Amino acid sequence: MPGRWFVLLTLAVSPCLAFTSAVAAQSRRPMTLVDLLNIPRVGDPQLSLDGKRITFALAKTDWTGNRRVPQIWQINADGTQLHRLTSNEDGAAHARWSPDGS
Numbered sequence: 014m015p016g017r018w019f020v021l022l023t024l025a026v027s028p029c030l031a032f033t034s035a036v037a038a039q040s041r042r043p044m045t046l047v048d049l050l051n052i053p054r055v056g057d058p059q060l061s062l063d064g065k066r067i068t069f070a071l072a073k074t075d076w077t078g079n080r081r082v083p084q085i086w087q088i089n090a091d092g093t094q095l096h097r098l099t100s101n102e103d104g105a106a107h108a109r110w111s112p113d114g115s
Contacts, residue, residue: 050074054081061110065090068098070106 054072061067067090072083082104088095099105 054083056083057107059108059110060090062112062114068108068110070108072104072106 051074056070056072058067058069066087068085068087070083071086072081074080075082082102083106084097084101085099085105085108086095086097098108
């Protein structure tokens with residue numbers, strides 16, 4: 014079980030590291046509130062009943078809409094096959110596994 018949560022933590026940290034690395038490569042300056050708001054947020058992880066897949070919400074900032082828009086993503090617990098399940102304009106969050114695992 015600890016390996017599965019490591020995958021999720023890696024997913025949560027990877028976008029942050031990529032973003033901060035890109036900012037650091039451009040210039041050395043203190044992080045601003047805008048920089049912080051541009052970091053995608055990962056939440057609501059759900060492990061499938063068979064323990065093989067994880068769904069989670071990944072929220073990105075929509076500056077024109079003045080909001081965060083979450084979408085549901087899925088990844089295998091071993092870290093392979095990451096893909097987005099939703100692409101709703103209003104966003105989607107709080108996915109749940111049904112008793113049959115779908």
